[in-house]
Amino acid sequence: MAEPTEPARPILFASYPDSGLLNPLLVLAGELARRGVPGLVFATDEHRRADVADLSAASEVEFLSLGEEVAGLSPTGWDDETYRAVMNETSRIRSLQAFLRQSQDPHAMVAKYQVLERAVERTRPALMVLDAFCGYAVDLALTKGIPFVLSVPFLASNMVSAAGLGGRSFTPRGFPTPRSGLPLRMNLRQRVTNQLFRLRTMATFASPAMLRRMRYEDAVWAEIGVTRSIRNPMDKLERAELALCYSIADLDYPFTVPDWLRLTGPMIPPLPQAPPDxxxxxxxxxxxxxxxxAFGTLMRFSRDEVEALVEVARRLDGRHHVLWKLPAGQQHLLPPRDTLPPNLRVESWLPSQLDVLAHPHVRLFFNHAGSNSFHEGLFFGKPQVMWPLFVDCYDIAVRVEDHGIGLRLNRTDTVEPDDATDKLTRVLADPSYRERAERMAALMSAAGGRHAAADLLLELPVLEGSGQGTRMS
Known part of the structure; x- marks a missing residue:
C-alpha cells in the first residue's frame, strides 16, 4: 500500500447530491481523511452537509455548499409526468428517450458552476475528483485545465460502449447496447433489437427538439465564457487522469478494459457503519x-404494488422473514398494520443498509437492480432477485441471471405475487446461487475497494508536484 502523499494543494471532490452518485465519493474522501491526507474539500448540495461533516478523521474534510437542491437536476425532483415517462416499463427505448429528453435547467447548472468556480479560485486544487455525471464540474475542470479523476459507480461497459452506430467504443462489435437490457448471447430478434436501439438513440439526439435544446444550452453557457466543446462522454473519460469504476470485470460481459479505467470493486466504508438499532x-x-x-430512493409505489409485495411476504411466512425498507412517505399505502403478515418487518429508515446486508441471517437481497444496491449486496455474498426500475437497471438484471447469482421478475411494470414468490423461493432453495454470489464477493474484496481507489489517487504524479499526471499502467 502506498504511503500517504501530501499534495501541495487540495483535493477537491464534487458530486450531485443523489445517493447513488455521492455515496462512493463520500467513502473515498473518508478513506483519505482516515489516512491523514490534508487539504480535502467536498462540494455538493447543502442538504448533504452533515454527511460530509461525518468524514473528518485524522484530517479534516471541508464542506463546500453548492446551494440548495434544484428540482429537475436530480431524479428525486422529477414531477410525476417525467417520472412516469422515464419509468416506461413497456419500452426500454422509450424509457431511455424520456430520460435523455429530461431537460435540466442550464441556468441552474450555471449557478452551480459559478459557485464551484469561486471555490476553485480560492483553493487552487491540485486535483478534482468528480462524479462522472456531474457535467458542470467536469466542464469546469476542463475549462480551467485542472487534472481530474472521474468516479463511475456503474458497470464499466455502460461507460465505454458506443450508444450509437459508428461511435468510438471499447467493447466489441455486437456487444449489448448500454441500457438495452440485452444479453451477450442474442438470438436473431435480439440482434435486430440491439441495432434498432442504437439507431433510435442516435435519432433522439438528432431530433429537432433535442438540437434546439442543445443550442439553447450552449448559448447559456457561452454567456459566462464556457465553451462546451466536449459533449461525448468518451472524450471526457479519456481526458481524465483516471476513471475509478466501482465494479469488477467478472460481473460484466468480456471486453478489453482500457488502462485508464480502473476497476476497484464497490466502495464500502469500515463496518459497522452506524451504531446499531x-x-x-x-x-x-x-x-x-x-x-x-429495498428498491432505492427513486421508486414511487402504487397501492397495488405495495399490496402485492405484502402478499409475497405472506406467502413466505413459516419459511422466511422479510425486512422491507419502505420510505415513510409511502407507508400510507400499506394495509392496516394489524393485517400485515407476522414475518414482515417494515422500516422507514435503517442506521445502515450495509450493516443489514452484512448480517449472516440475511440470505437474499430483493432490489431494483440499481448499481450501488447490486454491488453492495454482492460484496456481502448475497444472491439477488431483481425488479429492474429503469435505464441501466435492465443491464444489471440480465447479467445477474447470466452469471447465475439471481433471477429477475418476469414483468417490470408491476409485481406479480406468483412470480415474485417463485423467484425468491427458487433462489433461496438452490445453494448454487449463494455459492456463485460468494465467489463474486471474494473477487470484489480482492479488487481492493476504497483502499485500492485511495492508493491510485495518491500515486498520481499531479499530487507529487510534477505537473500533469500520467495514466496508470
Whole structure:
C-alpha cells in the first residue's frame, strides 16, 4: 500500500447530491481523511452537509455548499409526468428517450458552476475528483485545465460502449447496447433489437427538439465564457487522469478494459457503519432466514404494488422473514398494520443498509437492480432477485441471471405475487446461487475497494508536484 502523499494543494471532490452518485465519493474522501491526507474539500448540495461533516478523521474534510437542491437536476425532483415517462416499463427505448429528453435547467447548472468556480479560485486544487455525471464540474475542470479523476459507480461497459452506430467504443462489435437490457448471447430478434436501439438513440439526439435544446444550452453557457466543446462522454473519460469504476470485470460481459479505467470493486466504508438499532439487531439475530428488500430512493409505489409485495411476504411466512425498507412517505399505502403478515418487518429508515446486508441471517437481497444496491449486496455474498426500475437497471438484471447469482421478475411494470414468490423461493432453495454470489464477493474484496481507489489517487504524479499526471499502467 502506498504511503500517504501530501499534495501541495487540495483535493477537491464534487458530486450531485443523489445517493447513488455521492455515496462512493463520500467513502473515498473518508478513506483519505482516515489516512491523514490534508487539504480535502467536498462540494455538493447543502442538504448533504452533515454527511460530509461525518468524514473528518485524522484530517479534516471541508464542506463546500453548492446551494440548495434544484428540482429537475436530480431524479428525486422529477414531477410525476417525467417520472412516469422515464419509468416506461413497456419500452426500454422509450424509457431511455424520456430520460435523455429530461431537460435540466442550464441556468441552474450555471449557478452551480459559478459557485464551484469561486471555490476553485480560492483553493487552487491540485486535483478534482468528480462524479462522472456531474457535467458542470467536469466542464469546469476542463475549462480551467485542472487534472481530474472521474468516479463511475456503474458497470464499466455502460461507460465505454458506443450508444450509437459508428461511435468510438471499447467493447466489441455486437456487444449489448448500454441500457438495452440485452444479453451477450442474442438470438436473431435480439440482434435486430440491439441495432434498432442504437439507431433510435442516435435519432433522439438528432431530433429537432433535442438540437434546439442543445443550442439553447450552449448559448447559456457561452454567456459566462464556457465553451462546451466536449459533449461525448468518451472524450471526457479519456481526458481524465483516471476513471475509478466501482465494479469488477467478472460481473460484466468480456471486453478489453482500457488502462485508464480502473476497476476497484464497490466502495464500502469500515463496518459497522452506524451504531446499531437494538430492536432491529435483536430481530435480525432471532430469525435465521431473512429476505431484505429495498428498491432505492427513486421508486414511487402504487397501492397495488405495495399490496402485492405484502402478499409475497405472506406467502413466505413459516419459511422466511422479510425486512422491507419502505420510505415513510409511502407507508400510507400499506394495509392496516394489524393485517400485515407476522414475518414482515417494515422500516422507514435503517442506521445502515450495509450493516443489514452484512448480517449472516440475511440470505437474499430483493432490489431494483440499481448499481450501488447490486454491488453492495454482492460484496456481502448475497444472491439477488431483481425488479429492474429503469435505464441501466435492465443491464444489471440480465447479467445477474447470466452469471447465475439471481433471477429477475418476469414483468417490470408491476409485481406479480406468483412470480415474485417463485423467484425468491427458487433462489433461496438452490445453494448454487449463494455459492456463485460468494465467489463474486471474494473477487470484489480482492479488487481492493476504497483502499485500492485511495492508493491510485495518491500515486498520481499531479499530487507529487510534477505537473500533469500520467495514466496508470
Amino acid at each position: 437494538p430492536g432491529l439487531t435483536a430481530w435480525l439475530d432471532a430469525h435465521e432466514s431473512i429476505v431484505y428488500q
